[in-house]
Amino acid sequence: MIAAGSVMGRAQSAPYKFDVGAGIGMTGYLGDANRSSLLKHPGFEGELTFRYLPNVRWAIRGVLSGMSLSGSTADMDNVLPSNGPEVYDFTSTVYDLGGRLEFNFFSYGIGETYKRLRRWTPYLTLGIGVSLSSSGGKTSVAPNLPMGAGVKFKIKERLNFTAEFTMTKVFGDKVDGPVLNDLNTIKTAFYKDTDWYSRLTIGITYEFGQRCEACHYVD
Secondary structure (H helix, E strand, O other), X not given: OOOHHHXXXXXXXXXXXXXXXXXXXXXXXXXXOEOOOOOOOOEEEEEEEEEEOOOOOEEEEEEEEEEXXXXXOOOOOOOOOOOOOOOOEEEEEEEEEEEEXXXXXXXXXXXXXXXXXXXXXXXXXXXXXXXEEEEOOEEEEEEEEEEEEEEEEEOOOOXXXXXXXXXXXXXXXXXXXXXXXXXXXXXXXXXXXXXXXXXXXXXXXXXXXXXXOOOOOOO
């Protein structure tokens, strides 16, 4: 089995070291106030992104995003605390900061045909992060695990279009507010907490930091 670091070391270097960009999209929520469909209570998301591009197959990415999430127990059964309201609705504002590793299925770029570069590629992404959520007058912080897939397309040599879908597991149960935490007073393990959110995002990025083309090493 070939280690990821070994593959990264042998892959052809990208012509630029970094890219920076922004995106907008739609969010979804799964948890105590919605267990069926991500499209039931859509929200809005905006994000800023920064990538380090070691080569044409891998990227290391930082993401800062802000989003709105909402849900309701109006059409759910057997979810309310014994002393709670008949229907619980929530709206939450979430800020997400994290780092991710991206793997491109194809060698991504524009260049000579012998380099076998492609102007587009699907990719997978996995990372770690932290979620700061505010709902019902309460603020909570919890680690998270984003995972997803997307497509990149080169509009021009340094300009890229991206479309991405991610699911984020929050290792905490207060994204949907304090009322629905520990439903029915049943305590669960840390890894079984139920809050997830999704993001369907489109974005534009711009590459900069050109590498030395005359050098015979990857800087």
